[in-house]
Amino acid sequence: MRILVTGAAGNLGGLLLGDLARDGHDVIGADVVGDDVERLDICDFSATRRLLQDHRPQLVIHAAAWTDVDGCAREPDRALQVNGFGTQNVALAAAAVDAELAYISSNEVFSGRDIQPLDEFASPAPRNPYGYSKRAGELSVVAHCPRHYIVRTAWLFAHGGRNFIQAVLGAGRSGKPVRVVSNEVANPTYTNDLSAALVRLVASGRHGTYHFVNEGACSRLQFARYVFDRSGLADVPIEAISSHQWPRPASPPEHAALVNHAGRLLGITLRPWRAAVEAFLSKEGWLS
Numbered sequence: 629m630r631i632l633v634t635g636a637a638g639n640l641g642g643l644l645l646g647d648l649a650r651d652g653h654d655v656i657g658a659d660v661v662g663d664d665v666e667r668l669d670i671c672d673f674s675a676t677r678r679l680l681q682d683h684r685p686q687l688v689i690h691a692a693a694w695t696d697v698d699g700c701a702r703e704p705d706r707a708l709q710v711n712g713f714g715t716q717n718v719a720l721a722a723a724a725v726d727a728e729l730a731y732i733s734s735n736e737v738f739s740g741r742d743i744q745p746l747d748e749f750a751s752p753a754p755r756n757p758y759g760y761s762k763r764a765g766e767l768s769v770v771a772h773c774p775r776h777y778i779v780r781t782a783w784l785f786a787h788g789g790r791n792f793i794q795a796v797l798g799a800g801r802s803g804k805p806v807r808v809v810s811n812e813v814a815n816p817t818y819t820n821d822l823s824a825a826l827v828r829l830v831a832s833g834r835h836g837t838y839h840f841v842n843e844g845a846c847s848r849l850q851f852a853r854y855v856f857d858r859s860g861l862a863d864v865p866i867e868a869i870s871s872h873q874w875p876r877p878a879s880p881p882e883h884a885a886l887v888n889h890a891g892r893l894l895g896i897t898l899r900p901w902r903a904a905v906e907a908f909l910s911k912e913g914w915l916s
């Protein structure tokens with residue numbers, strides 16, 4: 629299949645380029661930055677439409693986004709422009725060339741007020757500008773591309789990218805006090821596992837909404853504790869704090885743990901999050 633990937637210079641998009649090519653697809657990468665990809669600003673409708681007309685992909689995987697959650701809270705109009713209207717541009721351009729569309733979305737489309745894990749039919753109610761803009765993107769995809777996949781994920785960690793694991797390990801190794809929020813719950817998810825699952829999903833033709841996360845959920849505190857325990861920092865104490873003691877421009881949802889029902893019906897599941905963290909640490913050479 630000929631597949632165009634937006635956000636191809638990002639963590640997930642970069643992995644997808646390799647995984648899709650290894651699966652035998654003809655892959656084109658596009659991003660606003662990066663080498664060896666087509667230059668594309670998804671906020672430019674004409675340029676987006678032109679690129680898709682030129683390449684005529686059968687499927688677009690739309691992973692580009694402004695992913696700085698606090699930045700989105702400081703500049704909500706820009707968040708909506710990139711993640712909402714930018715996605716609308718991609719959806720309209722995909723529809724014009726009759727391409728399927730796979731849109732990568734977020735657990736932050738949910739309010740986080742429900743304690744139980746959220747399945748694919750739970751009602752979104754974003755509580756911060758990033759979540760609102762990603763939800764706007766979802767609605768555009770549904771409106772313009774009937775043959776779509778919406779794939780929500782959470783708490784990604786990728787090799788080479790800035791992420792929670794590297795941040796807490798940096799703090800733990802520095803000898804400074806480590807304080808981690810205990811009242812935010814979601815699913816740590818290894819970008820390598822997500823990319824592999826997406827390759828399988830887009831081959832299925834089974835359009836719809838999916839929650840692709842590593843199995844299980846935990847608090848940020850439990851996540852950090854597990855990382856320390858498995859990387860030789862078991863003796864380093866972590867102070868549990870509440871999100872009120874860690875003020876941020878964005879208010880993240882507190883309980884936004886996803887459950888993957890729809891993917892399971894297709895036989896597509898991601899391993900438990902602890903096994904995924906171990907695989908990540910092992911590949912980095914940090915597993916003790």
Ligand SMILES: NC(=O)c1ccc[n+]([C@@H]2O[C@H](COP(=O)([O-])OP(=O)(O)OC[C@H]3O[C@@H](n4cnc5c(N)ncnc54)[C@H](OP(=O)(O)O)[C@@H]3O)[C@@H](O)[C@H]2O)c1
Binds near residue numbers: 635661670693732789
């Ligand atoms: N990271 C997470 O924890 C997480 C959790 C849930 C869902 N997601 C979703 O998963 C997807 C992939 O995330 P990721 O972690 O791979 O993000 P990422 O590394 O930030 O990659 C996103 C890419 O999109 C590019 N981009 C930004 N604005 C653009 C524009 N106007 N036109 C074209 N490209 C643009 C970014 O460029 P710049 O770097 O220059 O901005 C970046 O290269 C995103 O849709 C995100 O919303 C991520």
